[in-house]
Amino acid sequence: MSDSNATSPILKVSGLTKRFGGLTAVNEVSFSVNNGQIFTVIGPNGAGKSTLFKLIGGFIRPSEGDIRFEDRSLVGMQPHDIARLGVVRTFQETTIFREMTTRETVETAFHLQCKASSFGAFFNSRQARADDAEARRCTDAILKLLRLDHVQHEQAKNLPHGYLRSLGIAMAMAARPRILLLDEPFAGMNPEETDAAVEMVRRIRDQGITIMLVEHDMRAVMRISDRIAVINFGRKIAEGSPHDIQNDPAVIDAYLGQEDEELGI
Numbered sequence: 001m002s003d004s005n006a007t008s009p010i011l012k013v014s015g016l017t018k019r020f021g022g023l024t025a026v027n028e029v030s031f032s033v034n035n036g037q038i039f040t041v042i043g044p045n046g047a048g049k050s051t052l053f054k055l056i057g058g059f060i061r062p063s064e065g066d067i068r069f070e071d072r073s074l075v076g077m078q079p080h081d082i083a084r085l086g087v088v089r090t091f092q093e094t095t096i097f098r099e100m101t102t103r104e105t106v107e108t109a110f111h112l113q114c115k116a117s118s119f120g121a122f123f124n125s126r127q128a129r130a131d132d133a134e135a136r137r138c139t140d141a142i143l144k145l146l147r148l149d150h151v152q153h154e155q156a157k158n159l160p161h162g163y164l165r166s167l168g169i170a171m172a173m174a175a176r177p178r179i180l181l182l183d184e185p186f187a188g189m190n191p192e193e194t195d196a197a198v199e200m201v202r203r204i205r206d207q208g209i210t211i212m213l214v215e216h217d218m219r220a221v222m223r224i225s226d227r228i229a230v231i232n233f234g235r236k237i238a239e240g241s242p243h244d245i246q247n248d249p250a251v252i253d254a255y256l257g258q259e260d261e262e263l264g265i
């Protein structure tokens with residue numbers, strides 16, 4: 001990746017507001033995510049993080065403001081069109097077909113987003129055969145990157161929890177993300193699992209995929225993030241490097257009353 005790419009914004013959120021009746025869950029939030037960054041959104045419970053992710057993914061519409069992916073506004077677009085542009089969120093473990101193997105799951109996810117028309121597949125056209133080969137090749141690469149290759153022939157129902165979560169990320173990778181949205185990827189993990197997951201997210205970033213995540217595990221956040229935005233009561237109260245954020249009085253205030261180790265300080 002060139003330096004100019006690394007510093008250019010790929011996603012720009014400006015004046016984003018979402019009201020649910022009388023409650024403003026996201027309030028005039030603005031930030032830019034640079035190409036190739038790991039950008040994390042943190043904030044106390046109920047701060048508006050999930051709402052922000054849902055707005056970016058197109059699952060809910062903003063009351064005001066704009067979300068631009070490169071030079072296009074995502075506002076008003078359907079989630080599948082946003083995903084097709086390359087803004088992809090991970091699949092919930094509950095959406096994984098438990099009878100399928102790891103490999104079948106990723107290949108299926110690949111075919112779902114693949115350009116081969118159902119007519120082409122029906123007639124087993126040259127294009128469909130090329131797509132099959134491409135799906136196998138990409139699946140190999142994704143399984144290897146996410147360290148799922150040794151369980152590729154296991155049915156999902158036999159996989160431990162941590163593997164299922166990686167499989168959800170593998171399915172998202174099959175959609176060829178430019179930005180991957182990760183919602184609490186380290187939740188419920190023990191320290192060793194978190195270390196492995198942090199490394200996995202870094203490997204994905206090293207493929208040139210920008211990562212945006214929402215996460216509560218502050219130790220992991222401080223280690224992995226290039227940049228952090230903090231929201232509290234729907235408003236952005238700080239943005240900066242992990243070092244800046246850990247030392248920001250407004251952030252420390254927002255987390256006061258929570259456990260000391262919440263901020264990793």
Ligand SMILES: Nc1ncnc2c1ncn2[C@@H]1O[C@H](COP(=O)(O)OP(=O)(O)OP(=O)(O)O)[C@@H](O)[C@H]1O
Binds near residue numbers: 025048051
């Ligand atoms: N569909 C909805 N209708 C009404 N209020 C909502 C809706 N979705 C979220 N809210 C409210 O918006 C606020 C922000 O919620 P949100 O889930 O975005 O917070 P969060 O930062 O993700 O919280 P947590 O860390 O606990 O998951 C909360 O007060 C929540 O109750």
